[in-house]
Amino acid sequence: MARLGLSPRSSLQRACVSLVRAYLQFALRTTRWTFYVTPEAFPLLIGRNGTNGIMAFWHEILPATPVLCLWAKNASPSLRVKVLISRNRDGRMIADIIAPWGIGTIAGSSDTRGKNKGGAAAFRQMRKALLAGEQVVMTPDGPRGPRRMAQPGMAALAAAVRKPVVPVGAYYSGLQLNSWDKMVIPLPFGKGRFVCGNPIEIGKNNPDGTGLLAETLTQQMREATDGPDTTTDAYHVFRWAMPSQSIAPSKIWACVATLIAPSLPFLLRSRQRQGKELPDRVREKMGFPSRARPKGKLVWFHAASVGEVLSILPLITAWLEKDAGSTALVTTGSVTGARIVAQYQANHAASAHLIHQFVPLDVPRWGKRFLDYWSPHAAVFTESELWPNLIGQCRAHQIPVALVNGRMSASSFKAWQKAPRIAKRLMASFSWIAPRSEADAGHFKALGCNGLEPTGDIKAYAQPLPVNEQSLKALQRHIGQRPVFLAASTHSGEDETILQAAALARKTVPELLTLIVPRHPERGADISALASGAPRRSLNEWPQGSHTLWICDTLGELGLFYTLATCAFIGNSLLSAQNGGGG
Template sequence: MRLLYSLAWWLALPLVLCRLWLRGRQEPGYRRHLAERFGFYAPRPAAPLLWVHAVSVGETRAAEPLIDALLAAYPRHAILLTHMTPTGRATGQALYGKHGERLRQSYLPYDTGWMVGRFLRHFRPAICILMETEVWPNVMAQCRRHEVPVALVNARLSARSLAKARRLSALMTEAARAMSCVAAQTEADAERLRSLGAPHVAVTGSVKFDVTPPQAAIDKGLAMRAQIGGRPVFLCASTREGEEGLILDAWKKTDAAEALLLIVPRHPQRFDEVARMVEERGFALARRSAMGDRPVAADVQVLLGDSMGEMFAYYAACDLAFIGGSLLPLGGQNLIEACAVGKPVLIGPHTFNFAAVSDDAVAAGAAMRIEDADVLAREARRLLADEGRRTAMGGKALAFARQHRGATERTMVLLRKLVRHSQD
């Protein structure tokens, strides 16, 4: 089965390259570092390497407490941080550039045995640490062949993803069995991973709870808020395709003239598209990228968050946050960062990728689930007008974030055994 899978990859490569080049029209980063996607790299660092794979922005941000812990625990080692998307790579540079030579970034090659094998022979990592869900059959097989222990950490697997994996059971079961250990976010995630054949599964919680909002980002958010002025700010964070139109249409129906709607699309290639949506509906628009140090004009109704690496700042600047990806059946996004800044949270009905943490946040009073965009706009309007209720929800959100910390250290207990074993 894996031979057929590899053959399919080789046959699809021309189409993959065409798609990569086309995506590069909107996001030039897709056309950079192309050699790395085929297993060709600059000389490796002299230090022994701990390899962490974080596919895109969310996983890269989530890895921050774990990477800090690894660098502290292994001062003679460097981190090799790999990605699949240029936005993930840019986020990594913004977060980890401070580590200098101790952290090297690269793209993971396409999942063919030859390319992955070349990657492993070049970097010779002491361990492979995969963030969340990124399991590739040939990566797993080549790690086993080159005796590189593999840990899947902050692991999550929804019921929907499990059903998809079972349709490729011959491939995914082999990949799951090649893992040395799994650090799952919840017991439900752990059970699903065990059912695929993953050995040594432990429940450690989510390392995202251990992310500390950087003071510099909070200060930037407060400065942004000062530019906005005293009117209420409703943030729609990490919105996905199809959601912005629903939100704007619903917002237009509400009497929210004194409030500012702040929209931050998840994917930067959609910034201009969302700006057009706003203007087509007759809203007065300002863009974060053009603000500079100037105040936001009083007649601006929608502020577009068209910047990278400022999510904590956006949370600090708002009064209330909606977490995107949840109005439509897209699985939702991480609400922990909003809670960590002490902001009340609204989420839609579709949070299957973050089911446990979303349900727990609602149960704790930190978040409220809404049915659709019209209800979202109405509830946002009510909360923005009720400071006491917002303050109470924000306090519960902060308490919720704090009480779930500690996953990083529990994960490190598992990783220390693998790193020690790999050095024996």
């Protein structure tokens, strides 16, 4: 079948296709994929011994189609795969995007409202392909839904050719669109998994087989998508990386950031409504300054959030004491980090020479705006803050860059190894890196860093979390002698486990008071509802004698709660934590 293409007259469309294809390739290639495949499904997926069938997955994971197909082709190079794609404009673009990967397409979708959408022709082509031993990949809920509801077309095709259907579920790090199918666009350097369940077949003597298959397929695909128990022996486990396709990752990174830049203000507005951004300072994330630049030497220190800020404040203090005439520009990515800087400024005389701004998002134009205005003499990043565009802009502005307390976990190291050119270019942008440990030093060196300084964890010299003494005394009077269990910086998915643990602990210590401090305070209402209306500190509600839980959904008070605690749990450390971001 000839590849469907966009009009050659539209250079803009061709450029968009190339850019989207390059982004998908980069995102999918840098994702760590794991396949969980039942023994019955495996020979069908790879076409072993001439077997084949229909691979079914929901429309929302359509961008991950190449991974499934290329994984199967990698196991069986002679395998031929066809993907059913709608005949509309979006479908034609998808066909153009995946064509260079050797994945065939069949155009068509169910005819509706008397309109011929190529459904009958597509049915014949898929039937022919299946009978010829090719694999067919379909989305049974496409092209317009209902979402996650298998339509009868796939069941009818399976019945016509007597071929089994393999239900496929997938999950990967990505951004969910507000479309009918809630499509998930993959993000680079994430994790992804495919779950391939047992094949479903229509009984030869079952007249209701088509309807039964649609119902069974809907149920099993939902189970495969929503998190089956993959720890059992029911699955073979395969870990796989999508092969390289000769892209220029640093350029792609910049192009992708530029492409999505128009949508980022909407993301910032959404975060603002959730309390994750300060309304009067949100433009700083786009590189616009909110303070005047003082004259003279200015050194830029960047720390992501609370932990990094606390670790770098002694370094900033030492710098300002050594060069009293200079200015320290401190940037953070989070509101909580900004509050720690504000508390430091309130308690240190040297803060007159310290300015806080939020770091711009990693968009080339925004980073250039930031650097053009502040014109720092040097930049100091902390731990794992490796932003290719922003650091590349520093190189373009001839600003020396250092990384202190450099952290490179084993998982991050493996992710960067999948993009060696961008990693080497990034490492070359640093004047020097002071790793946190010998293991981190080894990872940085393997990625191409030559300017390594002695190792050492500067967090050992970090100042204690700030504590408001008046608030501490008031809480001590109110709580009295009750023992306090603190669950600090918790993430979504951990609350249920914490509540269960607290209930068990109260059987031994009945007077125990549990404090839950969510990493993102806007979750306070949800946690309170989960805990049967537990009091919330953000509403100035105090725990009474009968209360066993207190939701402390405020910012900048973690030091206060640690001081009160008898014992503590650090969040983002349970397997159930969703979308972590530091403890």
